[in-house]
């Protein structure tokens with residue numbers, strides 16, 4: 001299967017550090033790897049409604065939910081490009097992930113079986129000088145991948161506050177050059193690794 005990367009941009013501003021860093025990493029992908037970029041602020045999802053125990057979710061056929069579902073199903077690799085907001089993913093990103101819960105319960109989709117074995121990646125900019133403050137974001141993505149039976153390639157972190165700052169983080173730019181060529185093992189919950 002040809003690899004197809006879906007970049008889901010979750011910053012609340014355009015042309016920010018997270019996207020800059022994600023684009024640096026994506027530049028290194030071979031030309032035969034397809035790329036799709038979706039900015040969640042340009043394609044906002046309505047509030048997520050939890051119907052799990054009331055009625056079946058219905059497959060969306062139009063609008064941003066359909067666009068994101070189809071793009072997700074078509075992707076061999078999903079890249080969550082979210083800035084660090086309150087030590088986790090942005091609300092735009094979180095809402096997209098909440099929609100996965102609905103897709104898991106949508107008859108006919110087989111969302112979990114379809115996504116199993118595919119790869120989840122993360123790219124995140126943070127203002128704090130200490131990268132370990134992003135551990136909750138990394139844990140969110142790792143555990144989500146583990147729940148889905150997906151591979152997890154880790155999170156490419158970069159430091160910056162105002163747009164463009166991340167271009168001064170030379171270590172992050174160096175990591176970006178090889179980020180998508182790293183091993184992405186099947187994700188495991190921390191308690192499974194003991």
Ligand SMILES: Cc1cc2nc3c(=O)[nH]c(=O)nc-3n(C[C@H](O)[C@H](O)[C@H](O)COP(=O)(O)O)c2cc1C
Nearest residue numbers: 011016017018083085086087125126127128160161
């Ligand atoms: C709502 C909000 C919450 C934030 N929370 C954090 C945080 O918890 N830790 C941190 O280091 N930076 C935090 N920041 C700073 C951003 O992560 C930083 O400015 C980053 O470069 C933004 O990425 P972007 O340019 O891609 O939007 C926060 C910024 C905003 C707007």
